Structure formats: C-alpha cells, structure tokens
Amino acid sequence: MPKYVFVTGGVVSGLGKGIAAAAIGVLLEAKGLRVTIQKLDPYINVDPGTLSPFEHGEVYVTDDGCETDLDLGHYERFTHVKTSIVNNYTTGRIYNNVITKERRGDYLGNTVQVVPHITDEIKDAIKSAATGEYDIVLVEIGGTVGDIESLPFLEAIRRFRYDVGKENVVYVHLTLVPFIKAAGELKSKPTQHSVNELREIGIQPDILLCRADRQLSSDVKRKIAIHCNLDPDAVIAAMDAETVYEVPLFFKEEGLHKLLRKKLGLTKGEPDLSVWENVVNRIKKPAHEVSIALVGKYVGLKDAYKSLSEALIHGGIANNTRVNFHWVDSEDIESKGAETFLSEVDGVLVPGGFGSRGIEGKIEAVRYAREKKIPFFGICLGMQVAVIEFGRNVCGLGANSTEFEVNAKDPVIYLMEKWYNHRSGKIEERTKDSQMGGTMRLGAYPCTLKEGSHAFQAYHLKEIRERHRHRYEFNNKYRGVLTKNGIEISGLSPDGELVEIVEIKDHPWFLGCQFHPEFQSKPIEPHPLFTAFIAASLKEKRELFK
Ligand code: GLN
Numbered sequence: 001m002p003k004y005v006f007v008t009g010g011v012v013s014g015l016g017k018g019i020a021a022a023a024i025g026v027l028l029e030a031k032g033l034r035v036t037i038q039k040l041d042p043y044i045n046v047d048p049g050t051l052s053p054f055e056h057g058e059v060y061v062t063d064d065g066c067e068t069d070l071d072l073g074h075y076e077r078f079t080h081v082k083t084s085i086v087n088n089y090t091t092g093r094i095y096n097n098v099i100t101k102e103r104r105g106d107y108l109g110n111t112v113q114v115v116p117h118i119t120d121e122i123k124d125a126i127k128s129a130a131t132g133e134y135d136i137v138l139v140e141i142g143g144t145v146g147d148i149e150s151l152p153f154l155e156a157i158r159r160f161r162y163d164v165g166k167e168n169v170v171y172v173h174l175t176l177v178p179f180i181k182a183a184g185e186l187k188s189k190p191t192q193h194s195v196n197e198l199r200e201i202g203i204q205p206d207i208l209l210c211r212a213d214r215q216l217s218s219d220v221k222r223k224i225a226i227h228c229n230l231d232p233d234a235v236i237a238a239m240d241a242e243t244v245y246e247v248p249l250f251f252k253e254e255g256l257h258k259l260l261r262k263k264l265g266l267t268k269g270e271p272d273l274s275v276w277e278n279v280v281n282r283i284k285k286p287a288h289e290v291s292i293a294l295v296g297k298y299v300g301l302k303d304a305y306k307s308l309s310e311a312l313i314h315g316g317i318a319n320n321t322r323v324n325f326h327w328v329d330s331e332d333i334e335s336k337g338a339e340t341f342l343s344e345v346d347g348v349l350v351p352g353g354f355g356s357r358g359i360e361g362k363i364e365a366v367r368y369a370r371e372k373k374i375p376f377f378g379i380c381l382g383m384q385v386a387v388i389e390f391g392r393n394v395c396g397l398g399a400n401s402t403e404f405e406v407n408a409k410d411p412v413i414y415l416m417e418k419w420y421n422h423r424s425g426k427i428e429e430r431t432k433d434s435q436m437g438g439t440m441r442l443g444a445y446p447c448t449l450k451e452g453s454h455a456f457q458a459y460h461l462k463e464i465r466e467r468h469r470h471r472y473e474f475n476n477k478y479r480g481v482l483t484k485n486g487i488e489i490s491g492l493s494p495d496g497e498l499v500e501i502v503e504i505k506d507h508p509w510f511l512g513c514q515f516h517p518e519f520q521s522k523p524i525e526p527h528p529l530f531t532a533f534i535a536a537s538l539k540e541k542r543e544l545f546k
Pocket of ligand 1: 352381473
C-alpha cells in the first residue's frame with residue numbers, strides 16, 4: 001500500500017505550494033521511491049480548460065488530453081511523474097460525479113450531503129491516483145487554509161488518516177514567516193494562526209515549511225515549534241531561491257528528507273541530488289547569454305506562459321546559456337512597429353493563444369524575424385501566424401485563419417469538418433454548435449519527421465509524440481503553393497494528413513509547430529526543439545559579433 005503526503009498552504013496564496021510538493025517529490029524519487037503527485041483544486045470549474053490565462057495562469061495539457069492546473073507542469077518538470085486525468089480534481093468535478101450518481105439512483109433513500117458523500121468522493125479521487133505502481137502519493141490541496149471552498153478537502157484528508165493508518169500519512173503545511181523591517185525580526189504569528197486553523201479542523205501538521213526571505217534562526221524555529229506543537233526539527237525553512245530548481249537542494253540541507261524518512265518509516269540513505277546541483281550551477285553561472293523576445297497577448301501575467309518560459313530556461317541549460325526574456329505585447333508591435341522591440345534580440349518566439357486580439361502584431365513579428373533572418377520559433381498559434389505571414393508576404397495570398405476572418409479569401413488555417421476526438425477515440429463531424437467548446441485536438445499525437453530538416457536534426461528521431469491544444473489546422477489545399485515558395489513541411493501525422501511542423505528553407509532557423517513542446521521539457525531533460533532554438537539564437541548572435 002502506498003504512503004500519502006498531503007501538502008496544504010496557509011497565510012497567503014502564491015507561496016509556491018506546487019513547487020514545494022514537486023521538490024518533495026524530487027527528494028523521495030532520489031531515494032529510489034516511485035512517486036505520483038495529485039492536485040485537488042477548490043474551484044467549481046469542472047476543469048481549468050475554460051479559465052482565462054490572465055486570471056489563473058496557463059492551462060497545462062497532459063498526454064491523455066486533459067486540461068489541468070499549471071502545478072501539474074511543475075510536477076512533470078521536477079519528477080518522472082506522467083500526469084493524467086487522475087492527477088487533477090476540482091470541486092466542480094467532485095460534485096459533478098456525486099450529482100451524476102445521485103441522478104442514477106446510487107444513493108437511493110439517502111440525503112446526499114457534503115459529509116460523507118462529497119468527502120467520500122474526494123477520498124476516492126485520491127485513491128484513483130494511488131495505483132500499485134507507487135510507493136508514495138503526494139497530494140497538494142489548492143487554496144489557503146481558512147477558505148470556505150477548501151473545507152471539504154481538508155475534512156477528507158483528515159479522515160483519510162484514519163482509513164489508511166496513522167503511519168501511512170504525513171501532513172505538510174506551507175506557511176509564511178514575514179520579516180518586519182521596522183521590528184527587524186521574522187514574525188511567527190501568522191504561522192501560529194494558520195496552524196491553529198488546521199488544528200481546529202482536526203489536522204495537526206507533522207512538518208512545517210516556512211517560506212521566508214532569509215534563514216530561520218534556531219530561536220525562531222523553536223518558537224514556532226512550541227506554539228504549533230511540533231519538534232523544532234520539524235520546522236523547515238523554505239527560503240526564497242534564485243531559481244525554483246534550487247528548492248530540492250534547500251530542503252535537503254534543512255533535513256526534510258530525514259524527517260520524511262522518520263515519519264513515513266522509509267529506509268535510510270541520502271538522496272543523491274547531483275543532477276540538480278548541475279542544473280542550478282548552469283543556471284547561476286552560465287557561459288553565454290541570449291535575448292529572446294516572446295511576442296504574445298498574456299505577457300502581463302508571466303504564469304500564463306509558465307511551461308514555455310521554463311522550457312526556454314531548459315534550452316539555456318543545455319547550451320550553458322542564460323536566457324534573457326523580452327516580453328512583448330503584440331498589440332504594441334501593431335502601434336509601434338516590430339523594429340522597436342525586436343531589433344536587438346537574438347531569437348523571436350510566438351507562443352500559443354486564442355482570439356484575434358494582437359494577431360496582426362504577431363504576424364508582423366514573424367515577418368521581421370523571417371526577413372532579418374533572426375531564429376524564429378512559433379508554437380501552435382505561433383505556427384499558424386507564421387503560415388499566414390508566409391502566405392501573405394511571400395506567396396501573395398489573401399491569407400488568414402478562419403478563427404480571425406470567417407470568410408478569409410485564402411483560409412490557410414481553418415477548421416476541419418471532421419476531426420479525431422482523442423477522448424471518444426472516434427472521428428467526429430464538426431457541427432456549427434460544436435465549434436465552441438469541447439472540440440479541441442487535445443493531448444499527445446504522433447508525428448513523423450522529415451530527415452534532414454531542423455526538426456529531425458533536433459530530435460534525431462523519425463517519430464515523435466507531442467501534446468496538442470487547438471481547434472484550427474493547416475489547410476492542405478495550400479500545401480502546394482506554400483511549399484513551392486519555400487516552406488518545408490517537416491512534420492506530419494503518420495497518415496500524412498495533418499501538418500504538424502513547418503520550416504523555412506532559406507533561413508538559419510525558422511520552425512513552427514502545431515503542438516506544444518514546452519509541456520514535455522524538464523531541466524534535467526531539456527526539450528530538443530528548445531535546445532535547438534537557443535543554440536541557433538546563440539550561433540546567430542555570435543556570427544553578428546564576428
Ligand atoms: N487559437 C488556435 C487554435 O485554436 C491556436 C491555439 C493555441 O495556440 N493553443 O487552433
């Protein structure tokens with residue numbers, strides 16, 4: 001039977017609970033344990049697919065085509081966990097399941113209540129991730145202790161310990177220990193309050209992770225321990241880190257692995273974190289630097305491009321290079337021109353996105369990168385605008401996507417009438433109604449690469465699998481004219497029907513892909529396309545300075 005580690009958060013949101021959970025995963029995996037991580041989110045949306053990236057950050061897509069919370073991205077980047085539908089549940093999904101069962105008559109005669117029906121459903125959700133493959137199931141509870149919404153989740157995990165045995169469960173609570181300048185000291189009161197709140201619900205945390213901007217003295221640790229009913233060694237400092245990949249190293253230094261070993265009855269042995277030490281060294285002391293422009297719509301909230309910015313950092317790690325980000329709002333390019341923002345960067349990236357706002361600015365960014373021969377990487381919408389730009393400015397077409405212009409003269413990007421629904425496993429007709437929700441190509445699909453292309457040179461593989469999240473596709477009617485003018489189609493679905501990667505031949509490195517490679521990049525295994533893009537940007541920069 002697996003053991004369970006529950007991670008809750010207190011005082012304020014945004015303390016990095018997802019990173020903390022992922023870093024605990026690193027420590028446990030480094031001890032040779034098989035780990036999985038699950039996120040329980042208190043909001044009512046059934047999944048985060050419909051949430052605005054402005055508000056909630058990026059939607060992370062799993063191999064099996066689920067739209068999930070961005071914390072699952074942290075889990076996959078830090079550990080070997082491959083997340084799927086069982087790794088993210090929301091209040092909405094839990095209630096949906098209970099209401100479906102109620103309508104089916106499963107609870108006939110009973111009044112359906114939060115306790116025990118909702119809490120039982122939550123416990124079943126936790127168990128759904130706990131298959132025999134795993135030694136440890138880490139469960140992160142979204143939100144902050146004290147929120148109305150998270151109560152059923154906390155009640156469920158409280159009861160869980162009784163169900164599976166005390167020795168099989170550890171509660172980890174992440175709090176804030178602020179430094180008050182005027183007093184010149186770190187304050188433990190918010191942590192005390194937050195732990196009190198947990199204890200009122202019946203949960204005594206076993207380990208406290210205290211977020212602070214500096215080291216916690218043994219006095220502060222002792223004070224927190226006394227007030228929170230803990231041993232001082234169970235109070236762990238979670239100091240601000242220069243890079244998130246340093247957090248597992250900090251935790252080990254603080255002895256978190258020993259605590260977990262004791263509390264969970266694990267075997268002895270130090271976790272080997274040498275790969276993480278290398279990652280951190282390369283990030284902190286790189287040999288080179290490049291400037292990459294990200295031309296998008298959600299640049300105000302960096303979390304909207306979390307996996308993407310991490311993947312660029314990974315590409316940097318592979319090239320021993322620091323990546324300096326230039327966030328460019330594509331609407332600013334529309335008003336001030338591409339030259340203003342792109343004249344000094346070494347590479348241009350246009351990421352995924354939805355809707356017509358700022359599209360012309362993105363097209364302009366592509367034109368600039370193509371004409372000035374700056375390495376260009378287009379992802380999903382970024383590939384689509386690259387095709388539109390080439391269609392318009394090289395082939396002389398009235399090119400557009402039907403997403404932005406329903407009656408475009410040359411719809412080089414369009415909605416296919418039939419599409420393969422990953423979830424149902426069937427080819428489905430696209431009706432007018434179905435164009436709104438639930439009709440996206442989601443999850444991992446195979447793609448065959450053309451030998452000799454930049455894509456092939458990056459992957460060194462004939463067949464790859466990458467994750468998708470989009471509705472529109474490359475229109476095969478325009479393959480002829482686009483390729484005749486210099487587009488190279490370097491990635492196709494195995495049946496040859498769907499264009500997955502386009503490149504431009506007469507350019508140092510210009511690649512657009514219909515999928516999202518950023519979802520599969522890790523610091524210890526940087527994604528080949530990001531590695532190649534940063535390498536190309538570095539090479540072009542060096543040539544400039546020759
Ligand atoms: N809006 C585009 C589509 O739906 C691209 C989506 C994306 O970039 N993820 O096809």
